[in-house]
Amino acid sequence: xxxxxxxxxxxxxxxxxxxxxxxxxxxxxxxxxxxxxxxxxxxxxxxxxxxxxxxxxxxxxxxxxxxxxxxxxxxxxxxxxxxxxxxxxxxxxxxxxxxxxxxxxxxxxxxxxxx
Amino acid sequence: xxxxxxxxxxxxxxxxxxxxxxxxxxxxxxxxxxxxxxxxxxxxxxxxxxxxxxxxxxxxxxxxxxxxxxxxxxxxxxxxxxxxxxxxxxxxxxxxxxxxxxxxxxxxxxxxx
Numbered sequence: 514x515x516x517x518x519x520x521x522x523x524x525x526x527x528x529x530x531x532x533x534x535x536x537x538x539x540x541x542x543x544x545x546x547x548x549x550x551x552x553x554x555x556x557x558x559x560x561x562x563x564x565x566x567x568x569x570x571x572x573x574x575x576x577x578x579x580x581x582x583x584x585x586x587x588x589x590x591x592x593x594x595x596x597x598x599x600x601x602x603x604x605x606x607x608x609x610x611x612x613x614x615x616x617x618x619x620x621x622x623x624x625x626x627x628x
Numbered sequence: 629x630x631x632x633x634x635x636x637x638x639x640x641x642x643x644x645x646x647x648x649x650x651x652x653x654x655x656x657x658x659x660x661x662x663x664x665x666x667x668x669x670x671x672x673x674x675x676x677x678x679x680x681x682x683x684x685x686x687x688x689x690x691x692x693x694x695x696x697x698x699x700x701x702x703x704x705x706x707x708x709x710x711x712x713x714x715x716x717x718x719x720x721x722x723x724x725x726x727x728x729x730x731x732x733x734x735x736x737x738x739x740x741x
Binding site: 548557558559560563571573574575607609611612613614615616618619620621 | 668670676677678679680683684689721723725728729730731732733734735
């Protein structure tokens with residue numbers, strides 16, 4: 514059974530870039546779409562974007578100017594970079610697999626934006 | 629963006645009774661070429677990620693108990709729990725994957741009466 518695990522800094526300063534990695538185990542990254550979703554009390558669940566194993570990415574227009582999602586099939590992981598963060602980006606960030614719904618999720622990692 | 633509106637915001641149901649959660653999309657999410665509704669339901673318990681319950685509006689994910697069922701088409705959908713168990717206390721979300729950006733409802737909190 515595929516397992517996903519997010520990693521990255523828990524605290525980021527405003528205007529900086531947050532970089533998160535999702536490591537996939539128990540299954541291949543090839544052949545699937547991989548997603549980043551965040552959850553906060555104010556915004557609820559928000560889809561950030563996805564990347565196909567080939568590297569083609571698709572972003573939420575609301576974040577497109579600040580987001581890059583990439584995949585490294587050799588390391589079986591994919592990554593999220595979100596730049597110019599503000600306190601509004603404070604959330605639990607999840608990685609998840611799927612195009613036909615999201616069938617496997619990581620446990621999530623809290624990213625707090627604070628000076 | 630497609631807006632997903634869930635109702636009610638919260639719901640209290642007695643053990644063994646039926647629970648019904650509604651979800652309405654701001655536009656049709658039935659793809660005519662394959663006659664599939666691009667709608668999923670998730671369950672989220674405290675401190676855990678969402679768990680996929682239902683996709684294609686009515687197909688149960690492997691391992692999901694058959695007391696969970698999904699129905700509806702077009703823009704109106706329902707998640708039904710036929711006989712509420714204590715472990716079903718959670719927040720339930722609907723999500724459309726008809727078009728990006730994928731969007732979620734705000735959630736329905738289900739409690740025991």
